[in-house]
Amino acid sequence: MSMTQRKDQPDVTREQLLRAAADLILAQGLQAVTLDAIARRAGVSKGDLQQHFQTKPILLDALFDDATQRFAGAVAAEMAKDPDANGRGTRAYLRVTVAAPADDGEAHVMRSLIGLMLFDxxxxxxxxxxxxxSREAQLSPQELESPELTLCRLAIDGLWMSDLLEQRTVSGPMRAGVILRIEALTRKAPGVPAGLRHDGSRVPEE
Structure with missing residues (x-):
């Protein structure tokens, strides 16, 4: 694509730059993400890149926003395939995070960005x-108020953190068993009746 064509298609260039940044994370890790490296990988000049993202933090903000939207879209797609409304959002969260294949590029980029968020x-x-x-927007009030489903999401976060830190304290078979157990619990978890909080008290009427 010529420089003239890129200027006529700013959205394509922006997507191209974000994809190049994500590819760098996949190939070399977050530390490899510099404006020069992204420009080279995207096949644009650094000046062209800086028309969209003047600094690395601005680019990372955009990449995080893009990854979050993709993540939300993946969760929504999983929810749409699940006919069981009870615990649906939590199951979708499970499948898109820790149940994603090890070679899932989108999940890897999301983990890298979450890692940056945790440690910076x-x-x-x-x-x-x-x-x-983003996470809570796709959960029903009943799921947000359910102690059982909250416990499931905390367990999912724990597994995801283990993946993020590349800990090897849980064997592959054990990890797979834990994921199956969490999914089973989401189907058994009772919903919170409308008008009640998780502690049994009533929500005040407006």
């Missing part, structure tokens, strides 16, 4: 509310 306090302050809102 400045980034965490910027991204944590976006991440929390």
């Amino acid at each position: 306090s400045e980034v965490r302050e910027l991204w944590s509310s976006i991440w929390d809102e």
Whole structure:
């Protein structure tokens, strides 16, 4: 694609740059993501890149937003395939995170960005509310108020953190068994009746 064509298609160039950044994370890790490296991989000049993303933090913010939207889309797609409404959002969250194949590129990029958020306090302050809102937006009030399903999501987060840190304390068969157990629990978890909180108290009427 020529430079003229790129200027006529700014969205294509932006997507191209974000894809190049994600590919770099997959191939070399987050530390390899520099503006120069992204420009080379995307086949554009650094000046062209900086028309979209002036600094690395701005680019990473955009990449996180893009990855979060893709993640939300994947969760929504899993929910649409699940006929069982009870625990549906939590099961979809399970399948898109820890149950994703090891070679799932999108999941790997998301893990890398979440890792950056966890270990960089400045980034965490910027991204944590976006991440929390994205996850919770697809959960029903009943799921959010269910202690059993909250326990399942905390277990999912724990497994995901184990993957992120590349811990080997859980064997492959054990990990697979835990995932199956979590999914089974999401189907057995009772919903919270409308008008009640998880502690049994009533929600005040507006």
